[in-house]
Every structure is written in C-alpha cells, then in structure tokens.
Amino acid sequence: DFNVAMAITATGFASLSSTDAGWYGSGVYFTTFAMYASPYFISRKDPAVLLSFVTPGNVYPATESHTGKDSLIGQVLQTGYTAHYIIVDDSGLVPDYANTKIDPNNDIFYDEIVVSQEPQICPVYVLRFASKGIKKIHNWAKDYRKEQRKSKMVVEGRKDNKDKRKSMHLGGKDDSEKRKSGSVASPRG
Numbered sequence: 001d002f003n004v005a006m007a008i009t010a011t012g013f014a015s016l017s018s019t020d021a022g023w024y025g026s027g028v029y030f031t032t033f034a035m036y037a038s039p040y041f042i043s044r045k046d047p048a049v050l051l052s053f054v055t056p057g058n059v060y061p062a063t064e065s066h067t068g069k070d071s072l073i074g075q076v077l078q079t080g081y082t083a084h085y086i087i088v089d090d091s092g093l094v095p096d097y098a099n100t101k102i103d104p105n106n107d108i109f110y111d112e113i114v115v116s117q118e119p120q121i122c123p124v125y126v127l128r129f130a131s132k133g134i135k136k137i138h139n140w141a142k143d144y145r146k147e148q149r150k151s152k153m154v155v156e157g158r159k160d161n162k163d164k165r166k167s168m169h170l171g172g173k174d175d176s177e178k179r180k181s182g183s184v185a186s187p188r189g
Contacts, residue, residue, distance in 0.1 A: 023072070024112060030054050032113075056083035058081050062084045077116050084114040085113055089109060
C-alpha cells in the first residue's frame with residue numbers, strides 16, 4: 001500500500017518485524033525478484049513497492065524447511081550472522097535438495113533476504129502502480145507462473161516440450177502463432 005510505503009520512509013521498518021513471525025527467521029524480508037514480490041502488493045487498494053538497498057553483512061545460507069525440525073519460524077537470526085539468505089520456489093518453499101532433482105535450466109527459483117536491524121536497510125524509491133495497469137501485471141504474473149509450472153512438468157520427463165514452449169506477453173495470452181508469422185517480437189530473439 002502506498003501509504004504504508006510512505007510511512008516506512010518517514011518512520012522506518014522497525015514495527016514490521018513484530019507483525020509476522022516469518023518462515024525463515026524474525027526480521028524484515030526482502031527479495032531481489034519483483035515477480036516473486038508481486039502477490040504481496042498487487043492486491044492492495046493503492047499498490048506500491050518500496051525499493052531499498054540492503055546490506056546483509058555476514059549471511060547465513062538458510063536451507064531449513066519452515067515445517068522441519070530445524071525450522072527458523074519466529075527465531076532470531078542465527079548466532080554470529082546479520083542476515084538469512086534463502087533460495088525458494090514460487091511458493092516460498094525451500095527446495096528439497098536431498099530428494100529433488102533440480103534442473104537449473106527449467107526450475108524457477110527466487111530469493112528471500114531477512115535482516116533484523118534497521119541500519120541494514122536504506123529505502124531509495126517508492127514505486128506506485130496505477131490501478132488500471134496493476135490488473136494486467138497481476139494477470140501476466142499469474143499466467144507466467146502457470147506456464148512455468150506446466151513447462152516444468154513437461155520437462156520432468158513426461159515429454160519433450162522444446163518445440164512447443166509458448167511465449168507469454170503482458171496480456172497473458174499465447175502468442176506462438178503470431179510469433180511464427182513474425183508479427184510479435186520474441187524477447188529471446
């Protein structure tokens with residue numbers, strides 16, 4: 001919400017960490033991926049994103065599942081570390097590295113960065129989204145994720161989808177036929 005973002009720029013992040021225990025430790029959460037953050041802001045009445053510089057310092061590479069015996073839910077940051085860094089899938093879950101074959105060419109991963117001290121955060125920009133455009137962004141993000149999951153299932157061995165991959169544009173519709181005729185530019189060239 002734009003008003004919340006503006007309040008943070010005026011008063012700081014301190015009160016945020018007390019509102020959510022956090023799956024990967026208690027603190028203020030960031031990501032370097034706008035796509036991953038989109039569900040958190042696009043449903044707001046006056047959507048906005050606060051872009052910030054974060055200085056994580058000595059980072060603990062968290063691999064613990066939020067449901068496992070070593071869960072970090074609500075825990076303070078690990079002793080000797082000033083941040084947690086987590087690789088997550090599009091559901092916010094840590095991949096099961098021991099039991100899952102990970103394909104870096106097809107699996108989609110994001111990150112979460114947890115810091116606990118406000119001096120580690122420097123807000124730089126507030127991006128405010130027009131309500132007309134936000135629905136397009138929301139639909140595009142939803143369709144993009146759905147397409148990624150679908151192509152992930154195909155790549156995992158059911159059949160080769162190399163020639164059938166679909167390119168998505170902002171409206172979320174399949175433009176593969178238009179691309180074949182040359183009327184739509186493909187970002188891959």
